[in-house]
Amino acid sequence: MIEYSNPRMSATIENWPSGSRKVTAVFAIEQNPKRGERATRQTTGAVKKLTYVTKARIVDGSDGRTYIAELSSTYGIITIMNGDMKYHHESFHHDNPRYNKLLALFNAS
Numbered sequence: 001m002i003e004y005s006n007p008r009m010s011a012t013i014e015n016w017p018s019g020s021r022k023v024t025a026v027f028a029i030e031q032n033p034k035r036g037e038r039a040t041r042q043t044t045g046a047v048k049k050l051t052y053v054t055k056a057r058i059v060d061g062s063d064g065r066t067y068i069a070e071l072s073s074t075y076g077i078i079t080i081m082n083g084d085m086k087y088h089h090e091s092f093h094h095d096n097p098r099y100n101k102l103l104a105l106f107n108a109s
Contacts (some may be wrong), residue, residue: 002089004069004080007057007105013066013083018043025083027066028056039068041085048085055106071106078102 009029016025023043031037033051042048050056055071059080066083078099080089092099 002074003062004059004067004102004105005062006060007069008059009057011058013067016043025066027083029056029058036073039070039081041083048104050081050085053079059105065083069102069105071103 013025015022026042028040028044036054037056039050039056040047040054053070054073055068059067059069061067070079077097078092082089
């Protein structure tokens, strides 16, 4: 079971894998007063952007990887996205025993 910590609004990760190269990845959380928040990541090309959610944070996993934690206004679901921003790693509902600990990630930063 992966634990998530160190919630933040921006992060620069050196030696991010990009094909056969290692590059610098710059993560940021954009805030829009009407739409909410979304994560972005830029490596060598255009900025990759996720869709808006209520709150988003860049977090570290206990496995040494970078993840995006998202809090959705729809049913209050917490979703953990892989750092490549392509796949959902896992999701948590109110009835999950880990939910409250993960919810605290959004209030810590």
